[in-house]
Amino acid sequence: MAKERDDADAAVRMICAAHGDDEGPLIPILHDIQASIGYVSDTAIDTVADELNLSRAEVFGVVTFYHDFHRAPHATHTLKVCRAEACQAVGGRDVWAAATEAAANGSGEVGVEAVYCLGNCACAPSVQLDGRTLGRMDAERVSALVAADSGAPS
Numbered sequence: 673m674a675k676e677r678d679d680a681d682a683a684v685r686m687i688c689a690a691h692g693d694d695e696g697p698l699i700p701i702l703h704d705i706q707a708s709i710g711y712v713s714d715t716a717i718d719t720v721a722d723e724l725n726l727s728r729a730e731v732f733g734v735v736t737f738y739h740d741f742h743r744a745p746h747a748t749h750t751l752k753v754c755r756a757e758a759c760q761a762v763g764g765r766d767v768w769a770a771a772t773e774a775a776a777n778g779s780g781e782v783g784v785e786a787v788y789c790l791g792n793c794a795c796a797p798s799v800q801l802d803g804r805t806l807g808r809m810d811a812e813r814v815s816a817l818v819a820a821d822s823g824a825p826s
């Protein structure tokens with residue numbers, strides 16, 4: 673356990689060092705930590721504060737302000753479902769309901785999150801699976817997507 677913690681701490685310190693010459697490196701560092709470890713832990717916040725000579729509260733405030741940063745281990749796959757106007761106007765509510773239901777019935781491998789516009793309004797309703805934007809979604813397609821990534825037959 674202690675070794676895992678040390679490894680994670682070393683990884684965070686390496687990420688900080690890689691951004692050593694950047695101007696305003698906090699957000700890029702937090703993105704890299706999340707990409708590498710999956711979330712931004714309390715320990716990572718302490719380490720980043722130490723490396724950047726910031727207070728813990730400053731780093732914590734940034735992490736909790738932005739919804740994209742997770743504070744705890746997250747599902748393997750992330751499905752973002754747009755809940756903004758253009759998507760709501762063409763069936764986004766049904767897509768959200770189907771996605772959350774499929775995720776609740778799945779293996780927990782897919783985490784469903786609400787987002788408020790993916791810039792794909794012309795092809796609404798839109799979702800984003802692990803960064804890949806998909807338009808013209810409907811309840812059936814989104815359920816199949818979640819089931820496929822949950823390892824369940826779709």
Ligand code: FES
Pocket residue numbers: 754755756757758759760788789790791792793796797798
């Ligand atoms: S409102 Fe859903 S992608 Fe813009």
